[in-house]
Amino acid sequence: MEWNLLTAQNLAIIDQEVSRGNFSPAEYEIIRRIIYVSGDFDYYSLISFTGNALKSGAAALSARVPILVDTPIIQTGIIPLLQTTFLNPVYCINENSTTLCFDLKNSLILPTLANRYPSAIYIIGQNQIILTSLLDLIPSQEIQPSLIITTASGFIHKEAINLKLRDSSISHIRIDSCKGGANLAIAIFNGLIDLAWNAKQLEIREIKN
Secondary structure: OOOOOHHHHHHHHHHOOEEEEEEOOOHHHHHHHHHHHOOOHHHHHHHHOOOOOOHHHHHHHHOOOOOOEHHHHHHHHHHHHHHHOOOEEEEEEEEOOOOOOOOOHHHHHHHHHHHHOOOEEEEEEHHHHHHHHHHHHHOOOOOEEEEEEEEOOOOHHHHHHHHHOOOOOOOOEEEOOOOOOOHHHHHHHHHHHHHHHHHHHHHHHHHHH
């Protein structure tokens, strides 16, 4: 997020319209960013975090685990901030972001990457089928994602997919609505990077003192 006077003014308006509620300060910061990029206050009640999602994501960033995304749009949106912070590698599961289902070649990409990077962070902002395939892989293969961020929009099967994710043991952040989009996933993850990086710098300063 580009921090300037206009950004601060917009965030102040968001703070006036919504309350922190039962969210932690870190979770609320993520929510502010989602509302900021979408202009939609509904996301305040549509986003769900597992209790350890941000902590698990921050630990994975610090350990420089790979990040697997479902579209080049997200890859492009998160790499600039990663390059100035944690330097995690980013891989795109589906090179063709307009493809709605896997062809024979693409069907091999997810299992291969999942086996190679069993604790990766997954960011799904566009293609629900990738999330479905990932959830199918978890019980049968020795993979345990550090974090799943899913914001894909959709009307068909999305509720069932989210229920399956909710009932899993995987740390995740999800949007419980037919709304969504890759821009939300970028906002969530860049917010996580900022939170984790600021915490790490504070820890380093405390050690030095």
